[in-house]
Amino acid sequence: MAYQMDRPLRVAVVGAGPAGIYAADALVGSDLPVTVDVYDRLPAPYGLVRYGVAPDHPKIQSISEKLRLVLERPELRFFGNVRVGEDLALDDMRRLYDAVLFSTGIPGHRDLGVAGEELPGCQPAADFVSWYNGHPDALPARPLESERVAVIGAGNVALDVARMLVTHADDLASTDVPDAVLAALRTNKVTDVYVVGRRGPAYAKFTAPELRELPELVDVDLIVDPDDMVLDEPSQQLVDTNRKVRTNVNLFTEWSKRPPTGASRRLHLLFWRKLKDVAGSDDVSAIRFERAQPGSAHFGEIETIEVQSVFAAIGYEGQPLPGLPFDPASGTVPHTAGRVIDMPGLYVAGWVKRGPIGVIGNNKADAVETVRSLLADAESLPPAASPDPAAVTALLESRHVPYVTWNDWLRLDAHELSRGESQGRTRSKINDRTEMLGICRPV
Ligand SMILES: Cc1cc2nc3c(=O)[nH]c(=O)nc-3n(C[C@H](O)[C@H](O)[C@H](O)COP(=O)(O)OP(=O)(O)OC[C@H]3O[C@@H](n4cnc5c(N)ncnc54)[C@H](O)[C@@H]3O)c2cc1C
Incomplete structure (x- = not known):
């Protein structure tokens, strides 16, 4: 059976690290009409490419330039500074999206x-x-x-x-x-x-x-x-x-x-x-x-x-995600080819799927496998009750969540680059969340 909805498939990707961005890329590059919202709990995207790779490895850090091209695609929206599980609950996500793909990495040590x-x-x-x-x-x-x-x-x-x-x-x-x-x-x-x-x-x-x-x-x-x-x-x-x-x-x-x-x-x-x-x-x-x-x-x-x-x-050691099953032995979410066990419409990719192993590039094939599963399920997914993209921003605003859009992030990115340039450096990162938000969303 072919995909029959009269609107694009609505997918949320939770975690804007390499796995999430590779998954978003595979989704919008597929034959199906898909629109994707990519969330991160931080105001900045790129996960461990920005916050793990050592500063004296600029060549590896520059992978973010490739990831950026994906996030700039018109079928994607970026919502930074949104903690899925707190600012938006799993039930909210299920209501807003046909499918939710978690690529939240492994936060614990x-x-x-x-x-x-x-x-x-x-x-x-x-x-x-x-x-x-x-x-x-x-x-x-x-x-x-x-x-x-x-x-x-x-x-x-x-x-x-x-x-x-x-x-x-x-x-x-x-x-x-x-x-x-x-x-x-x-x-x-x-x-x-x-x-x-x-x-x-x-x-x-x-x-x-x-x-x-x-x-x-x-x-x-x-x-x-x-x-x-x-x-x-x-x-x-x-x-x-x-x-x-x-x-x-x-x-x-x-x-x-x-x-x-x-x-x-x-x-x-x-x-x-x-x-x-x-x-x-x-x-x-x-x-x-x-x-x-x-x-x-x-x-x-x-x-x-x-x-x-x-x-x-x-x-590193995995921690349970609210509402999702968790395997304490591997510190990951149990899944089959990226499909969260017994939870139709939920998927995992990256470290939360396979544990804290492998380099950035390994997350690509991993994300592609998950997206293949998701797309194969598309016609049987429980459809979102509120699929209108405007419902997301309305909900975030009603909860006073100071979310960061792609253009907001670009403002911070430009600020860090120009501050770095004035000091003869590649970039000078801002590490204070309030300052980051102030630059992202000037009043
Ligand atoms: C210290 C360190 C150095 C590394 N150096 C290299 C290197 O030099 N070269 C290399 O190839 N690989 C390196 N790696 C490995 C590489 O970083 C990982 O393979 C890759 O980042 C895993 O991708 P991921 O997307 O699964 O997770 P992550 O990169 O961790 O991304 C997960 C994202 O999810 C977000 N998130 C988490 N919870 C939520 C939530 N509830 N709501 C919204 N967003 C959420 C996080 O903020 C984060 O941005 C390094 C890893 C570490 C730990």
Whole structure:
């Protein structure tokens, strides 16, 4: 049966990160007449492309230029600063749209699960990422007073955090970090950053392009303990059979042979260390590990490293969305090819669908799969009771929700770009929500 409604299919996409925008693109590019409203709880679009990707990765940040082209399509409307689940309930969404696609990402972080984690100097890496990227909900800028910092985890987020800590502020001065963040980075007293992996070097989740940047850091010595480079049999098998693992291990081996140059900052990559606890009375004073004997499954010898701050970069964790089913084991919404289980008309894409894995590009095929499911269901979807696009703005206005339109966002975008230009930078991000809204919606 062909699509038979006498009006375009009305779809809401909740979350203007890459998954949501790729889904919107696939929807309006389909053969069916579809109009899409894209929501975000923040005044700015682009999700983790704006608030996750490190500021010293402008090429990756520039993916937002491609995403922008999608949001400019006439069949789309952008509603920023609208929290779906609070400002608009799921029932509202069902009334306004034939289908609702959630692409809300994964907001939570994983705890370390050790004693001392509650000490003030121990924080989720996600908080630091949000801070340096100017997320409006991040804690305010503060001086970086620790000389020695541990980053627990062996993935790219740990590397981003470590790089942002050891990079001298002058080398970040051309990036888009908010002014207050740049000022705080200028007070950074760090000398040593320890990135700590529980397992051996063959199991590290770092990717080669990110690793290859490390030796390029100015006035930073990269230190790998040659004792950590002993490979047990399973590690050796991985090295022999997996090219990516081999590349990583070759890089670590090469770095383990380099003598330090006397740089003022050091980035240490440590392996085979299982975190035992975070020590300190009022604040962090050290981390303690059980050290594995490479080549043996046993952890034993306790090692202490004095640090004043700890960042936990061991992954992100999903949280339930109001009214939607949730699988606590995977931290995602249970679905079949993007269709939320037992909830006709509701769909998921991106990290909320498959968990916090993969790079930006992986969200495209994922979103396309979901949109294929949605379009295949189009003729049998329960039709919206209030499909008039004006019903959305009327509802938001009746609830006094200060929503941000696409043109409002463009005003903020232009402001950030021109402020950056006047400072010789790509952009200077505004991180205060009230200020953002004031620029978006001048009175
Ligand atoms: C720190 C970090 C660095 C990364 N760096 C890179 C990198 O360099 N290169 C790379 O390829 N990948 C990188 N990634 C991975 C990449 O960011 C993800 O693959 C991608 O962002 C996931 O897309 P998403 O749309 O599912 O989620 P998100 O990007 O998180 O977007 C979700 C959006 O939903 C919005 N939202 C949430 N709840 C609501 C609600 N209730 N109502 C309305 N809106 C809501 C959020 O505000 C957000 O804008 C990084 C990830 C992290 C965490």
